[in-house]
Amino acid sequence: MDKAVNGKRARGRSALPTPLERPTREEAEAAVRTLIRWSGDDPDREGLLATPARVVRAYEEWFSGYNADPREYLKRTFEETGGYDEVVVLRDIMFESHCEHHMAPIIGRVHIGYLPRSRVVGISKLARLVEVFSKRLQIQEKMTAEIAACLEAVLKPHGVAVVTEAAHQCMTTRGVHKPGVTMVTSRMLGAFRDNAETRQEFLAAIGMRGGLHGSGAS
Numbered sequence: 074m075d076k077a078v079n080g081k082r083a084r085g086r087s088a089l090p091t092p093l094e095r096p097t098r099e100e101a102e103a104a105v106r107t108l109i110r111w112s113g114d115d116p117d118r119e120g121l122l123a124t125p126a127r128v129v130r131a132y133e134e135w136f137s138g139y140n141a142d143p144r145e146y147l148k149r150t151f152e153e154t155g156g157y158d159e160v161v162v163l164r165d166i167m168f169e170s171h172c173e174h175h176m177a178p179i180i181g182r183v184h185i186g187y188l189p190r191s192r193v194v195g196i197s198k199l200a201r202l203v204e205v206f207s208k209r210l211q212i213q214e215k216m217t218a219e220i221a222a223c224l225e226a227v228l229k230p231h232g233v234a235v236v237t238e239a240a241h242q243c244m245t246t247r248g249v250h251k252p253g254v255t256m257v258t259s260r261m262l263g264a265f266r267d268n269a270e271t272r273q274e275f276l277a278a279i280g281m282r283g284g285l286h287g288s289g290a291s
């Protein structure tokens with residue numbers, strides 16, 4: 074699955090997706106009217122009249138990540154470490170995304186760790202990094218890998234660790250209907266992949282000591 078994604082957008086995975094011709098706002102609103110009718114309701118009844126416009130505005134917010142290139146952003150914002158060479162961990166960065174299979178919400182949190190070589194970034198920058206990748210149509214595995222790859226490419230640290238925990242509303246509100254289930258994905262690069270102690274330090278910091286077996290770690 075990853076291959077297809079990489080093959081199609083081989084040049085710069087975390088750069089902006091290939092620009093597509095966007096429909097007009099009117100066309101997007103018309104599509105929402107169609108979905109309302111598909112749901113069995115009347116888009117011309119009073120309560121629904123303004124709904125297409127609201128949905129389209131909501132989409133602008135939910136999918137605002139297509140308008141930003143996180144690599145460029147991070148490149149401009151790193152700082153020198155001043156000799157700090159211990160693991161940096163940010164945990165519980167909340168995010169909302171949408172699954173690319175059902176366009177249903179994915180809600181959860183991301184934990185990020187890295188071992189700086191010469192550059193660090195502020196907390197708000199990492200939160201922004203998560204936001205840019207989450208405000209797109211996503212699958213959790215890809216988002217986790219994209220965040221890790223972007224940090225690695227820009228900061229060039231000794232290692233990067235990203236763990237994502239999230240609930241998928243396409244699983245909890247439909248289909249297999251399993252409320253309460255969360256999915257955990259992880260990406261370990263460099264020192265976090267090669268050195269068990271460094272990895273343990275990170276997992277302990279996010280409260281997962283000895284917890285992660287496989288679940289996408291690579």
Ligand SMILES: [Zn+2]
Nearest residue numbers: 172174175243
């Ligand atoms: Zn889904």
